[in-house]
Amino acid sequence: MKIHDLITTTAALADLCQRLAKSDFVTVDTEFMRENTYWPELCLVQIANSEEAAAIDPLADGIDLTPLLDLLCENEDVLKVFHAGGQDVEIVYNLTGKTPHPIFDTQIAMMAISQSEQIGYANLVESWLGFTVDKGARFTDWSRRPLTDRQIEYAIGDVTHLAQIFPRILKKLFKTGRGVWLDAEMERLADPSNYANDLETAWERIRPPSRSAVVLGRLKALAAWRETEAQHKNIPRGRIMRDETLADLASHPPKTQADLAKVRGLSAAWRDNDIGKRLMRVLEKAEPLHADEMPDKPKRGAPLGKEGALVADLLKLLLKIRSREIDVAPRLLTRADEMEALAAGTRDLPVLKGWRFEVFGKDALELVEGKLGFGVEHGRLKMTRIVPPEPEAEQDDEGALAAE
Template identity: 80%
Template structure:
């Protein structure tokens, strides 16, 4: 494979992208810094196909990234391959308002052919290619110039290794017949709505204990205000205030600005500075959350009673069994909050649709409805299907709950 010198001019970049425009796929990675800014600062872009690879310096004086961005976002004939590409896609979206398409993420793909939920790039390369990745340059300051040869070599390695293992992974995926499982996951990764960061939606990412309309109204107003403050100052939102502090203020709003000196997580200076005044104005102007925006009960995140929590635990146990049987990552089938919603009575869920229903959702629903139990056979925990006989068991739903036998040695210690 031909490895180019660091590309620092628009002419070099244009020529490179013209060649990549005829490739079946390109592998892409970025290096960026975001510790001190709201938006990640793009410092390097690496790209390769099966013939050549290059690193592009977006910080080079006068360089125009348009040829690269057009290749990534507008050329539908070239597949763009990432590993754990969410943050890379976010950067491209921030530059263009568009996302790379079509897209393939090897970390997501691994979930369909193994029980690995978030396999790291180094482990992926070692397991597929037998190559140990040098991690020494991983945490360097990519914004400093000039970049060292070691930095550039490390960065380009991320895409050259990926260009070798991607065809192998694709072949195995095709052999399993599970490629269709990933279509929706890849489209979700490429959905621009995931990266829009609407300040009016920021409150939904914050865990709130209360469901009172006035508390949630303040939470929405404060979260949107914090988002705009962080953007304006170009600093991480956590530098304005942490989520926990924001949620606490929404639940227990200070009566006057001087009370901000007593709020844990805020500087005492907030009691009489401008940012404190702006926040008090936001609190004063916040109304109750409209009924149309109130989170519904028994939806994801809704509190479960004791019995519902036990049912959710059984669903999680069922998920462990099924993912082990078919060698697939549990998170590809469903997530904990979705199983809790199923246990709480919600039925409009992805796990009850399409291939997920066929592979796991049908059994999960039967467990909730009392038609699946657990047994131990030769030391292994297995599912048992049986027909529910309401005439013998009675109308009490508690009597229709299947018995469960647990074998701690066979369940395993995986995290949910």
């Protein structure tokens, strides 16, 4: 595979992307810094196909990333391959308002062909290529220039190794017929709504301190205000104030700005500084949460009862057995709350639809209905069909079979 020098000009980037646009797939990774900023700072982009690989410096003077972003977001003929690509996709979305598409994530794909739910990149490389990745450059300062040869070599390795692994994963998916299992998961990863920073819904990330519409209205207003402040200053939202402090202010709003000095999590300076004034104005204007925005009432435990809870435990055991038998990650099949709902009598569930029903849901339903049990064979648990007894024929007084 040809490894290019660090790309620092728009012309070199355009030439690279023109060649890559002819590929069936490209592997993509990014290096970024976000510890001290609201928006992640993109510091390096790595990209490869089966023939060449390059690292692109987005911090280079005068470079225009448009050719790269067009390849990722506009070219539907090239599959974009990531590993645990959620944050990489978020960065592209922040730059363009779009997400890479079509998309493939090898971490998600591994759930369909192994019992690994969140396999790390190093373990992925070791399991498929048989060597250990050098992690020494992983936590370096990617924003500092010039980048070292070691940093660039480490970064490009992420996409060159992935370019070797992806075709092997794809081949196994075709062989097992499980590629269709992943369609919805990949589309969910590429859904732009997952990355939109909506001020109106920022409060939903915070544990609600109350079900009062008045309190939740204040929480919504404060959460939106905090996002705006953090964006304006380009600092993490937690640097403005922590979630716990925000929830406390929503529940127990101060009467005056001077009272802010008494709030745990805020400094005494808030009693008379400008940000404290802005906070008080937000509290004064906050309106109760509208009825259609009110969160659903939390479920206080599924109405299972003791017997139902035991059935849910048996379903979880069945999930472990089935996942081991077919070598698939349990989380791809179903979730614990879904199994509890099934045990409680709910039937409109994803696990009872499509391929999940064929692979696991059908047996799960039969277990709930008493048609499936567990047995031990050669020291291992296995599923056992339970055949219901035939109804006994009625007899008359003389012992003859009664006429039906």
